[in-house]
Amino acid sequence: MIAVVDTNVPVIANGKSPQASPECVVACVERLQQLLMTGRLVLDDGRRIIREYQANLRSGAQPGFGDAFLKWVLTNHTNPARCERITIHEMSGPAEDYREFPNDLALAFFDPADRKFVAVALAHREHPPIWVAVERDWWNFRNPLADAGVGVEFLCEDDMKRLLRTRRSAR
Numbered sequence: 001m002i003a004v005v006d007t008n009v010p011v012i013a014n015g016k017s018p019q020a021s022p023e024c025v026v027a028c029v030e031r032l033q034q035l036l037m038t039g040r041l042v043l044d045d046g047r048r049i050i051r052e053y054q055a056n057l058r059s060g061a062q063p064g065f066g067d068a069f070l071k072w073v074l075t076n077h078t079n080p081a082r083c084e085r086i087t088i089h090e091m092s093g094p095a096e097d098y099r100e101f102p103n104d105l106a107l108a109f110f111d112p113a114d115r116k117f118v119a120v121a122l123a124h125r126e127h128p129p130i131w132v133a134v135e136r137d138w139w140n141f142r143n144p145l146a147d148a149g150v151g152v153e154f155l156c157e158d159d160m161k162r163l164l165r166t167r168r169s170a171r
Contacts, residue, residue, distance in 0.1 A: 001039035002084075002128040004121045005032070005069075006114065007052050009155060012133040014057070014064030019134050019163055024156035028133050029065045031155055036072050042128050043077060045085040048116045050077060088119040106144035111137045118150050129153040134160050 012020040013028040020028075035041060043049045050073060057070040076082040089099040095112035098119035110118075114137060117130050129151035132138040138145075139160050142152050154160055 001035060002042060002126060003035060003039065003153075004042045004049075004117050004124075004128055004130045005035070006117055006130055006132045006135065006138065007049075007056050008133045008135050009131050010053065010066030010069040011056050012066070012156070013069065014066035016064065017134070019159065020156060021159050021162075024133060024159045027155045031131060032065060032069050036069065040081075041073065041076075041083045042120055042124050043073075043083055043085050044088050044116055044120050046088070046090075047077075048088075049120070050074070052113070052116075084124065086120050086123045088116065088123050102144075102148035102150075104144060104148055107141060107148065110141050110145075114138070118145065118148075121150055122148070127151065131155055134163060136160075136163070139164070 008017070009028050010032060011017060012025055013032055015025050053070050053073060058067045059071040059074055073083070077085065091097045091099055096115050097112065098115055100119035100123045101115045102118070102122070121128055121130050127149060131153050133156045138152055139154070145152055
């Protein structure tokens with residue numbers, strides 16, 4: 001098993017996201033446990049993903065499994081048997097953008113902060129899936145990402161659909 005892990009997965013594994021059901025929290029914890037035990041995590045070699053994890057998780061007291069995941073990442077990010085570090089190339093401009101990110105008008109409004117995950121997945125020789133728990137931007141762009149060769153695996157698809165239904169009915 002090899003994957004790129006969006007930050008919302010360990011954040012939800014900490015049980016601190018109101019949009020995630022208890023089943024979603026369990027799904028995130030279980031998938032991260034599998035990855036830590038037998039898988040490989042794909043990161044960028046510029047530590048951009050690690051910095052995002054650090055901004056949203058804690059590696060010290062470990063009150064949640066997402067925090068334990070961060071501690072594992074910090075311990076193993078240089079261990080090629082557990083983590084692969086991929087080079088991605090930043091492009092000049094005001095927003096985070098990468099040469100490896102698809103040049104597709106359908107993705108023009110994709111969240112700049114999440115482009116590093118896409119760039120890493122596409123730059124890797126195996127094009128591993130990106131794990132996402134509950135995040136609208138990933139859901140809204142799932143088809144153009146798939147067309148570009150990016151696999152997005154939603155760990156909490158029922159929660160995602162519920163969130164979208166709730167948003168539509170609130171209008």
